[in-house]
Every structure is written in C-alpha cells, then in structure tokens.
Amino acid sequence: MKLCRYGKAGAEKPGMIDHEGTLRDLSGHVSDITADVLANDGLRRLAAIDPATLPRVEGTPRYGTPVAHVGKMICVGMNYADHAAETQAPVPEQPVLFMKATTAIGGANDTVVIPRGSVKTDWEVELGVIIGEVTRDVSIDKALNYVAGYAVINDLSEREFQLEHGGQWVKGKSCDTFGPIGPWLVTTDEVADPQNLSLWLEVNGHRYQNGNTRTMVFGVAHLVSYISRYMTLMPGDVISTGTPAGVGLGLKPPTYLKPGDVIELGIEGLGRQRQDVIAHPNSTI
C-alpha cells in the first residue's frame, strides 16, 4: 500500500496510490495520515479498502510529507562504508545518530532553498523508515514489526554549518527545506527486503549517487533496535538511515548546489523526488 498526502502545504488531504499508479482520495475514510492512522491496526483497516472504490484525484497535485506532524527525525551518519571513506571518516563501530529539526521537513518535490550565506549545500539520498508503533528497547529480531513503511528522503546538508561552525551536525542538517520525504509511505508488505534496494541521485541529469541498501553498515532492524534503546520511538517518527557514496563533499574538487540546479533522486519501489534549487531571498551570494 502506498499512502500519501496531497495538496497545498498545510492543507494536504490523505491519498492512496492504486495498482495502476493513480492517485485516489482517502478522505472519505480518514481525515489525514497521522500517527493514529499508522498505529493500532489503522494500516490494516486501510489495507482492506479496494482502491478502485476511491475517487480519482484529477491533475497533478503537490505531494506533501506522507505523514503529518512528524514528532522527531533521527538521522544516521556514516552508515555506508564507501560514504565514510569519501569523507575521510572511519567506519563507525556503533551507529552515529543526529537529529534533523522537523521544521526542515517538506514534500518530495518542494523547492529547496539554499540557506542565507551558504556555499556548501549538499545532497544525500537515503532510505527513510517511518515508525508505526510505540517502540521502546526492542530486539533486532522484532524491530521490523514496529515499522509502518519506507519512503525516499533527501537529507540535504550544509557542510560548512555542519562541520566548520562547531558543535553538533544538527546546524547543517536543519535548515528549512532540508528534509524532503516521500512522495509516498510504502508499507512494509510491499518491501520484501529493505536491505536490497537500489538508490540513486542526480543533479542536472548527472548521476552522482548510485548505491544499494545492502551495503549499509547497520541495517534497518539493527538501527530501530539500537535507537529504541536510547529513546522511545513514536508512530510517525522518521529515521533517515544514511547515504551511500557520491555526495558533493566527497567529490574532487567538492561540488555543491547552486540556484537553478535540479535534484532528482529515487529508491527502487519507493518512487522518486525532484527538487528545484533556489537562492535564499536574503542571500548576498
């Protein structure tokens, strides 16, 4: 099942993608895709609906974040050995965790704004994990039972803010528009193996990232278990599981986004995103 939220930012309606790829309106069944819909058998109730009975949505509306009101977004750093190598960082012995402010989150195709003063805005295609149940200190072998589904994420990152402004990475990860999620939440029954998904990213048609989740250092089940030891994960929380090689920071010379660029990215079975990059309105650069 592919669930989404469509329409203008702040006024999205719930939707479902049918077997032909057509967007259908779910608002006769739920008012929004919220944590409550993901938890407590809500997904099972939605799965019982025949998408052919839902009204078709005409036109090509914007896709919002596939879950409303994400409570927290936890990201995993250096989780692909080739990406750790390109950034001259050691492969971590335990997962590296950091937070992205939820105000950074946006829709799959929303415009990306280069922050004021930024000269090092970078891209990162990542497998997103959307939590479906209250998850507290769960074992690795049970961890995937707590996952509602998966989505494409672009973990946009300002490398100067992240690495040269001191303190935690959160400064370089939390700028407005730095967290496109979607277009859909794809439920776990449609993802046979989260550790065998190809993922890619292009800027202006040039492919920079071309990876597969099989080369993650710590897989999804390990990450959900590990994070739940330190904090309770709630329905609708999002984990971004790290990026493979090919980010701008790792290129020689490093290459960063500029106004007018177009980013396209996708993950096998989870859909694709496309973002226009624009300058900050108060930028002097």
Ligand code: ZN
């Ligand atoms: Zn990342």
